Amino acid sequence: AGGNDTAAGGEAACEPSAVRLVGQVRNESNPYEASWLAGGDAFAKSVGLTQERLTYDGDSTKQQEQISQILAGDTKCLVMNVLPNGDSDTAPIVKGADQAGAYLVTQWNKPADLKPADYKTWLSHITYNGVESGQQIGDALATAIGGSGGIIALQGVLDTAAAKDRFAGLQKSLEKNTGVKLLDQQAANFSRAEALTVTKTLLTKHGDKVKGIWAANDDMALGALEALQQAGLAGKVAVVGIDAVPDAVTAVKNGTMTATVSSDGSWQGGVGLAIGFCAATGKLKVEEIAKDNRAFFAEQFLITKDNAGEFAAPKTNPADFECGNVFNRVAGPLT
Amino acid sequence: MKPVHRLTGFMPLIALVALVAALTVADPDFLTQRSLIAVARTAAPLIVLAAGATLVVLCGGIDLSIAALASLSTVFLALWLPELGGLATPAVILVAAAIGAAQGAAHVLLRIPSFIVTLGGMAILSAVALVISGAGTVRVVDDSTIHWLDLYLAGYVPMSAAMAVLVVALIAVVLTVTPLRSWIAATGYSESAARLAGTPVDLVKIGAFCVSGGCAGLAAVMLVSRQFSGGPTMADNLLLPAVAAIVVGGTAITGGHGSVWRSFAGALVVTLLRVGLPIVGVPSAYEQILYGAIIVVAVALTLDRAKVSTVK
Amino acid sequence: MTSEVVNAPRRQSRRGASFRDAGPPVALIVVFLVFAALSPQFRSLDNVANIVDAAAVLAVVTCGITFVLMMGSIDLSAAGVMGASALTVSLLVANNRNDNDFGLLGIAVAVLLGCAFGCLSGLALVLLKVPSFMATLGMSAVGLGVATLMFAGVQPNISDTMVKGLAIERFLGLSYLTWIAAGCVLVGWLVQRYTRLGRYAFAIGGAEEVLALSGVKVKPYKVAVFTLAGAFYGLAGVMVTSQLGAGLVQAGDGYDFSAITAAVVGGTLLTGGRGGIGHSAVGVLLVMVLTNGLVQVGVSPYWQGGVEGLIVVAAVAAAVIPQRRRNQVVK
């Protein structure tokens, strides 16, 4: 047993109607991941299927449990678009899918030495360049405070690649912007509520030395905004974040936030399934996928007041999910 | 009286069967051999974790640190495997058992409720795990010495599940054939009476925490063999499922009454709920609602009211 | 069940507080002074106000949990109830998702929803005999599920100025929310001291069987206590929503265990029958002083959780020293 009895995928093409689409994210209770699942649904509908939605509450073990269970079912024409909870969760998912011959696209988290190109049905790994986005918003923050002054940083969940890369990006930015001083850094675990309390405390600790707040995601940036408002500092301290969740884009648009970076949840949710669907139905040959597309950074944009309008209403473009276009947003290979 | 009594002992099993039946009705594809094997394999770490912590609960305490300790142990194992090889596994289990015992000793000697000691322990162990792992995943490149746990016995039985059964059986047998069961039950039902009957209450408690810690270590080995890596928060989310497994099994949270076999069945019930509901297509929000409701009903079924007079 | 060593009758009869209650307040003062000595920012008036403000939500949650703990039960439903109440209030007051603008009524409904959840937990306990640990854990999952349903993928942001104002407007240097929390503590104290519900909760923790022998039906009181606790969590969910300006499913994350920690640190026994709102208030302040102080003195974020855990254990250990006896039962 253990699952090797299914023929490795890719041999006989599946009927489009026989394809089983699974999208798995942490939960449905945050806007980013909700939009991911919505994107997946939209794609599935466009090919006349439905997406099986799985959520695992940010619980690594639960994610693995669900994956094993899915893989214990019929895997012949299975397509999975998965957000691994952390780097450590990717390997077992990949090995399981590989054994079962299920088509797999992973996003965000993956250890550097684990490569899709080494596997047959792990089609692609998609992520955003966290170092770059951390640096971009760092630079934007530096500009906003006029190139000099103190800032504080709110880190994400410490043991995630996203948190670490983004903070590394901030440090790069600080090297360039020598006038900017990092007064303090605290972990607020990507959470709006934690960011609120931590920011309040840091504001009393550093007082009016704080000119800007760098947050590793928008949720924390929004929490920081509330803290500023409660401290009567709304508008006096610049705030940046990452993710381009609708509320953050609105805040950027009306000037309460300085910048954010687009991570396009609904595109991620759709394109992962699309890649798998194209491969399963034989429209995309695994061997023919360019090496650089097997693990890539997706395009991302710095969103500031100038271009916020364009991102205000996120919508999926069905054209993005056509088999010829699924790699249109590749910004470069994973480094 | 007698047959009724017998029946209550089987309640956890009955709940388990009922749940499998319900899931099968919801999705006939669920009841396949592969699917059940996957459940067994998946449940193994939870079974081991819950079995160990059951001893603490039987003594009337609670161990909230098991999950954090398991996470820390995955980091230890991943860090030590390159150097220690095959010895890494026993080393991790021993260290985890020692950490468990240390918490037990703090509870007993400082007279602090186990809830608080292990809540503090949970925070401290998490911090240590974060620091020594550099706040990241520690990859295991050569997993040859723990790979066996990820294999299948006779091609069908997941080795980790067999191991879990073995651990549960071992604990159960040791308890029944030695005075330990009496000591633990007496401690859990009435600590002062136990002590005044010369029961080594403090040692029994420290021992229970020690076994609980060791089991957390073993669960960590299973997780690493499955994940090919260790991580500082890898097992953190197993705490509440483990406690739920114990209670769903019908072990009294107030101590004294219960068994590791009950927790075994409880862990399977909890695992089925965790994986079964989403797999048969229950949407996320309803899944949580159903999980909450079913678990309450399951406990209502499994608790042996003849043995547990006041329910708090 | 929880068997305490029978105390030999104490020499003189006792009516008020006593030395054995002094541990937690002393620990609070010591921890405060240590941080004050280490960090000038910590002892600034602004920061003290900040600590008190930050304590508001935890204080309200702890008020609720204290009554449950006094009975010797436990309550882990805060996270779920708060999430459900947060979503409820954010969808009922002026918001970006619908045209509702119910104001105070919205708050009332959220609090009532909290009551309903608490009531269900209590009923599961007394009717199904499910231990509160599990009943409330299950209820928390149900609450999160209900909240997720209401969330429906789009973050509800509130525009109700009254609700938002609670977190922003100040009176005597403290936010309105803090005054609400103070009000809750006062109400809790009055309930504990002057109502049958409060005294029976205390008595249930002391000797539940005796109440039954005296012809008191304890079940309705147990249900009522969980309902009361639910009301506090419901209100806490509203408060978090006011602070964040949005209804989050995660509004109550972590409050369950923090509140229990606070109550226990304050000297409420998990086995019931001892402690109360006053003790819990001290515990809440101790926990908040700790979290704030560790940031102020610049302990690395990696270590903060660990150091906090260590100090909590140490504080409880120090607090129990006056009550240590050789044959004492500690669970």
Added chain:
Amino acid sequence: MSVPALEVRGLVKHYPGVKALDGVDLVVRRNEVLGLAGENGAGKSTLLKALVGLVAPDAGSIHVRGEPVRLRSVVDAADHGIGMVFQEQSLVPNLTAAENIVLGSEGPAVRRGVYRWEVMRRLAQEQLDKIGSRIDPLARTDSLSFADRQMVEIAKVLRIEERTQHPPVVILDEPTSVLEPKEIDTLFAQIRRLREFATVIFVSHRLDEVLDVCDRVTVLRGGRSVGEVATAGAVPRELHRMMIGSTGSDDHYHENAATTVVSEEPRLSVRGLSGATFRDISFDVARGEIVAIVGVHGSGREDVCRALFGAEPTTAGEIRMDGRTIELPSTRAACAAGIGYVPAERKIEGMVGPMSVAENMTLAKQRARLAGPFVAPRKQATLVDSWIRRLSIRTPGRDTPIQRLSGGNQQKVILARWLVAGDVRLLLLDHPTRGLDIGARSEVYRLMRELAATGVATVLLGDSLEEAIGMADRILVMTDGRVATEVACPNGGKPSPLDLVKEMV
């Protein structure tokens, strides 16, 4: 004659494996103090619980002032003017005395759920005044002495007067078992006052007490009423004979079996022992000797006993067993040293209620049921059954949870706990006969003598002065944590209780 206050006809109650009541009849006349006597397990408590609605009888009827009634709850019974002070103390320890007194029928003290402390205090004070007690109604109950708690219970029961116009029936189930002699005197004075306006049912295993305070005694045996004795002129022996259905031994304390203590090397030797509640305690107990320690509550004698069992820390002093100095950091160490302890609080400290008779009996001496490191079920069964027979423990079986046994039988199991291995050298007995019937007591005494004959040394905290005098070879009198004096107590040269009381104050 007028209608009886209470009448019971043919009451039957089955429990799994036992017939607790087997058609019992009882008549209680107005304004009398009726004694209820019977061996452990005779059904006294069960009968009384039926009278307050806590036990639903399987058959039979209860008549209150001639009217048949069905009592479904305590409240029901109170409405009919019947209230009970339970065998186990039943006050909420963390409430005030006042709250306990009004508990369940607060009346005007609670308006719409809101306490009116002043009214409550007044109501409680009125109750306390009825019985002339002078405790502070707002004191926390757990800060009161046992005797005061007893007063609170009686004050509480008298609240039923508020519910009926008829004189109340007050039931006292073994109220004296935890009281000191002086406290008992106070209680009896109360009972005599109660008789003026109430009817009292009184249960005690101390037959002299029963004869002293009651007007009439009904004797139960095996769940039936087997007779009635007017107390005037009756003697305990007569009563005892009715209880057990045959003539008991005259030699209650088995003084004939007392071993002559040869003053060889002492088995236990205590020098300068000090702790939180006692100071500078020194005494010896020889092999085969029974030494009683007497003293009032707070004299520190219980703590000395516990210290000798490693359950109470000591600050100074030395303990020697058979000449060798021993350290007692834990109860376990004491067990290992061959010391056994029977605590006074049986329910909380003695037995583990949900565990079986067998497990409770072998709890302290696991070795006795092991073969190698393993439990040997057959060995355990034989051992336990032999002790069940030897001590005539009345139980459906060795696997019955001990909490289902009557108090006296529970106590025998606890005693057997120390004997099963046959290795005990020193027995510390804190009120070992509390709650035991006269027959069971006698058996315990015989057992003590037998053990003494094998060289076991015994320290006894007696249930009464008489017991101490009857059993002891020597008596230590403790006051305020010190040994005030030592009184020799040989057969034939026993001191009188009065002699001891003089030393105790």
